[in-house]
Amino acid sequence: MTLRTATIGAFAAAGLVGGAAAADEIKVGLMFTLSGPAAVLGEQGRDGFLLAVEQLDGQLGGLDAKIIVIDDEQQPDLAASRARELVEREDVDFVVGPIFSNILQAIHGPITGSGKFLISSNAGTSNYAGAECHPNFFVTSYQNDQNHEVMGAYAEREGFASVFLLAPNYQAGRDSLAGFKRHFTGEIVSETYTPLGQLDFSAELAQIAAFQPEAVFAFMPGGMGVNLVRQYQQAGLGDLPFLSAFTVDESTLPAQQEAALGMLAGANWAPDFDYERSREFVAAYEERFGSIPGTYAMQAFDAAMLIDAAVRAVDGDLSDADALREALRSADFDSLRREFTFGHNHYPIQDFYLTEAVQREDGKFHTSIVERIFDDYQDTYADDCEME
Amino acid sequence: MTNLLILQLLNGVQLGILLFLVAAGLTLIFGIMDFINIAHGVLYMVGAYLMATFVVITGNFWLALPVAMAAALLFGLLLEYTIFRRLYERSHLDQVLATFGLVMIVTEGVRMIWGSTPLSVPIPALLSGSIPLLGIIQYPVYRLAIIGTGLVVALGLYLVINHTRTGMLLRAGASNRPMVSALGVNVGQLFAFVFAFGAMLAAFAGAIVAPVLSVDSGMGASVLILTFVVIVIGGIGSIKGAFVAAILVGVVDTLGRSFGPILLQMVMDPSAASQTGRTLAPMLIYILMAVVLAVRPAGLFGGRPA
């Protein structure tokens, strides 16, 4: 039972001939959801990371990079088992991933407990930002609530008197609405939770029409978001401001298309972010994979660059975990977001933006930055983290 | 409140109609051929993907629909010829195993051909927009069209089954299969016809729902379970049962989601009501099925326990 030592051909490290000592090599396990309906998000993460390694000539921090790609199949028990496989059998130095919060909860213990580093390029749950923060756990994305907080703050500033909230009935959905309400003081006409995976939103849309709120805030990731946005337009609600997070993004826009135009979202980046390095990344990703990268790809790319910079800072000496951790904490890399630092809980301190779905001249859809909402924003759980 | 109720009823009926289109084929295949087809849901998915493809190729919804249906029919016949035909005489469990395998193959095949990103189909101009209904509340024309189409199909099925020779054979086959073959009917041909027709109905449901729902590789699995719920509540083999059960499931699911918490607020405080409501909402159709089966172990219109 050899494991997926799928050092993907085109990306394979320029192998050193002869008895290259293991010390000249850095092993990174990528754990993303790569099968099933949610695979599109995991594929972005994987491709973003591999693109970075490719641009670094198959190296990370000057060491030949051996990348092991693992599919967590969105099954927490399998993910936990494969995470242990990565650290115990493959002896990787870093694990990067996953997309989903429940997978993060399952793999966090096995990886950090073994003394390896786990770098989450997407999921950022509140427990690991606060009381359960861990020295070997870093997040290059955000704390899960933050994109929702952006929209709450925006709704507050715009002075919407009443907002209708909509989210799937699971942990992330409940966190999302809690995040929105953190900065919004207006009236919440309804907090509606739908069963996870619900495809038809006619019941909820009828309620929205009946309540006549001044705006709608929704968190409906993946296929649910595609359905909601299209049905929202079809129900004739197009004039009602639609605020969202993880609902209108580069993974759903190819299917939402015109229906999403003008819809607003909270994000820490968008493909048209005004920064030279970011533009280069978007162009390279599009050329390589044929689609516009979303934040999932951007955050994984940054995770690779973070590792690269940290390993370089310790001169490739992976044996000194403390020095490596310090190097990671300094986050001394050129982020696609221009400014990026870690808080003491190893979650990012970064800017957040209001984005809008737009169509490019070549017909493709993407999110576009409208304005900055938060400056150097840190999550609200950091105070509970006792890490220095 | 009354307006909302009527609107939600319409929504429930529309969901029910879709479920009926998928369930009709499944209950016929099950009732007449005594065949458990786990792969019925993937035909629905394939219908949607074919529609998405042909809309792009032809650029016209009305042209794409018949082409997609023809392709789905061919696909159904291909499956019947290569796989299902070998399974008719096997046990239910073998059928489950083989068609489960088929689900995996087709689902992965779809991902390999069309990728993981969801696709979509635009609503045809003729049916776009909403019409005012009951004062301020709007209702999408396309959804009304789905309801209308479903009712026409249901009526057509009713006429075929109750007033034609084929229908007579189908009814006879559903209640006593050995007798039909003893009467000299070519059962093989009848089976192929039923299967291909059922496949096309499921694909049709997938195709007409494509403008409303996202087209992705998970859509087959989600509809499959609901469809089985429908045919079991209705009673296996009964088209009438499938229709009644489909509408019932659609309406209960839709109304439960929107009015459940409101009703619960009458007996408990609001926060507990909303918590209980959202715990119960997704369970409602399963509770409905459990209650129906506890009272009528062969479903509402089921003649014999399968």
Added chain:
Amino acid sequence: MSDAAARRPRRSGLGLPTRHMVAGALFVLLAALPFIATAIGDPFLVVVFTRILVFAIAALSLDLILGYGALVSFGHAAYIGLGAYCVGILSRHGVTDLGVHLAAAIGLSAIFATVTGAIALRTRGVYFIMITLAFGQMAYFFFVSFAAYGGDDGMSLAQRSTVFGSDLLRDSTTLFYLTLAILVGFYVVASALVGSRFGRVISGTRENALRMQAIGFRPFRYQLVAFVIAGCMAAVAGVLLANQAMFVSPAYMSWHRSGELIVMVILGGIGTLIGGVVGAFVVLLLEEWLAVFTTHWRMGLGIVLILVVFFSPGGVSGLVQRLFGGNR
């Protein structure tokens, strides 16, 4: 031959002695696994196989009712989840003893199985499949909404269950042997059960319920007891799964998992007990092995399933029988 008889599921023709020999050989091989793993320099195999053994236990318990009673439960994963949540919830409140976890899991699942089984057993065939699915889904959605214990995110365990206050199970090999011992124990118990008068009533009811009633048995009670026993065994598997993954999630009880268990049992060969075990090994090892080559591994597994049905009636056990000409 009547139509019904021709379409009856092919039971493996493996004779009892042969079957026990196959099982014995498999168990001995498994007992040697930690040594083999160390010898070939891959101790991690122990962790992988512990997870497989857990699902083998669950599949064995399902075969007890599916294979012998023709009770195709499509909600069997719910019991795995119940067992796992007993570990998660009790541990959260400071009760970490394995004995308490097992007792709670068995007690809770016995209650759940008695109540749902009493209703479900009023139905037959596909109606039974669907009503068990309904109860499984209710359990699933209950835990998805159960925010106090993580809801959909699940809950991670700080440590494994303790045995009389000691953390014996920290060691992967110990957990492996505990799991293997439980599997062997359940196999022995289940074999004794199906060979007993009780088991013959269950199989007799599968063949002809009316006849059993006519000769004075009340099949319902026997079937209910079998249903409860199978549920309790699956709950024990759940306790072990929570310990193996150190994580508890509603995902353990989704209908996909119940479907996978059914596939394992049919693939391995129904009504053989060891078939479920073999099926679990085949499915999970194929998954691991095919995933090495492609993320589209599900297509490979699907092809294998169809080929087995086409060319090997009776599943893997049937194949073994034809290859080695097992005595009937």
